[in-house]
Amino acid sequence: MTATLNVEVWRGTERGQFQSFAIPRREHQTVLDVVSEIQRQHDATLSYRFACRVGMCGSCAMVVNGRPRWTCRTRVNEVIGGSESLRIEPLRNFKIVRDLAVEMTQFFDKWKQARGFFEPGPNPENDFAVVPPQTGERQAADEGIECIGCGVCYSACDVVAWDNDYLGPAALNRAWTLVNDVRDRGQAARLDAISGNDGCQACHTHMSCTKFCPKAIAPTFSIAGLKRAVVRRALRGGP
């Protein structure tokens, strides 16, 4: 193992440049460790975002050597190969606040736009709903439910890069979990929301979201489920 790692870090906003740092190489070092070391030892003005450091909060996602990842759960060993160099950029498809910190507002607004929230309806049940774990709907919801909103899938998505209005994999995945929630009473409005020009049919099934999701969720399959649901509804004479 060489003693020094050559790290290039994006500085600035959409306009900016890479700045190089030489960081001591350490065993089991994560990419987040490297970024934190730069900020604490070399340049206190470096902006980035993190919170839990253990892969629970989803706030430290960045593009590392060309691929979107959680930096807290990515060891340097896994990504550098034999090069001993790291290139760290902010997530793609997001507006850059500064350096490695991105603006997540549009990303989460799209969750609302996709009606990615539970709709109890005007007369919610008073008692607990019983949803047997073995039912198809429950299992389909389970497969997508662990999303923590880190934005890795959104950064990896080519369709978002082409059409900034596209709802994106995370919002559509959330909508799919709710389409499979048997208690929800807002399905018609949800299917309307996700079936416009910027909705599920715009997905090209490139599967980048599925490849890079750190939680091993497959938003591509969730989106495919939504496509089936809206086509089924349209063929039955729905809107």
Next chain:
Amino acid sequence: MNPILFAAQRITAFALAFAVVVHLGTVLYAVRGGLTAADVLARTHGNVGFALFYGLFVIAVAIHAPIGLRNILREWSGLHGRTPDLALALFALTLLVLGFRAVFAVYTS
């Protein structure tokens, strides 16, 4: 994309997957057999099966291709609203007219 357009594109894709194989197979067979253009036209003249098959082929193409091009136009040019819809409706109409003109010509000549 409208769910009906999405479904129409998928359904016509199924039809075209079959029709293109039949079309290419027929072309290869005709060429390998040494048929001339006159021989081919003699076989297609008044052939209702031929006219129906290629009529459906033309309809499937006129539905399938413009929907795909509409997506490309929206994504790559950033054009939104009615402009891509109108442009591609015109393209669909052109495909229909040219396609049926060709089918009619081969059927009647």
